[in-house]
Amino acid sequence: MHEWGIAESIVRAVLEYAEGEGIKRVWEVVISVGELSQLDLEVLRYAAETLSKGTPLEGAVFKFDEEEARFKCNRCGWEWGFEDIKSSIEEKVGVRVRDLEGGNDLPIHYMPELIYTYASCPKCGSSDFEVVSGMGVKIVRLRVDE
């Protein structure tokens, strides 16, 4: 459950930012979440809310902008989504990270950039492609009381 670690850092990052900007209260935190990170958003939300207790973030709403993963081949121009390659990635990767709390994760759960190692263009087979969207996790907006 990597989500707890991410939630802890998100809460800490927002608190540090709020302190630096003289913000007294944070009401809403909007987080952009790329599909490739394979995060369980319910766990992330629960963890963030739990870890916010007793801080100026307590009671804040955590909203997620889910970003679909899209790819474009630089060689043949083909465009595709994660769903188009997911099953072949699961087959090809061959490595799993055992979660101490149960289950197994693909390494892209921890390091989405490794998609460049595991995937290739479904049409021409090239490794020279772009992840157009849906890669990482970022705090994009806050609603606050100054």
Added chain:
Amino acid sequence: MSEGLDYRYVAARANLSPVRKVLLVCSGKGGVGKSVLAASLALAFKEKGRKAGLLDLDIHGPSAPLVLRAEEAELVGGRKGLHPVEASGVKLFSLYYYVGDRPVPLRGALKESLLLDILAGVYWGELDYLVVDEPPGTGDELLVTLRVVGSKASAVVVTTPSRLSLSVVRRLVDLLRREEIKIVGLVENMSYLEVSDGRVAVFGESRVNDLGIDLLGRIPLDPGLEGALASGRGVKAATRYWEAVVRVAERIEKKLSR
């Protein structure tokens, strides 16, 4: 926060907070034996009873598991992130376990992002020394590490006596000084070859004194090293190499304790 907040810097600092010292093993160019030296130094610290970790940041050629005789490992993650692998008593993170022999074709910004994932996502716990095997040169990998680790970092610079290696090392030293990173000293690797009637300076006579950095040690070319690693006996089986590394580790400890 027009560009958003990247929580990974906070996560990386938190992950490194129980680590007492971060030792960046850097070189100006590839092929000077930096990776084997970094892994060997981590092992030498562990042999001296220290809690040691090795972070293999060589994205394009991760090799530490071979040196530490831990090519197979179960990968485990928990609430705080990825757990390092236990390799000959050293806590190790290497992309080798995730990509094997496959290429990692990343451009600049993506490389930086992957490194941030690693620095933010690997939970080390308490360590006396975290040895970081930096990729050669003064590129993104080094800059990101310096940004995250900052004042906790000290650098060990590795070179061979060759004129080419030394000229590139100058640029690295300039960068480290500009970023105010403490340079513990310089290791001259492949310094000489011991033969029956003395020493042969294969790459020419040493010129490291020109750099104005303390010399931590000269490590010989040990013809037994390649065989020791390839056969799985490990770096300690290459006795000349290993003894020189242990002396370097002792000097580093002495310098860092001042």
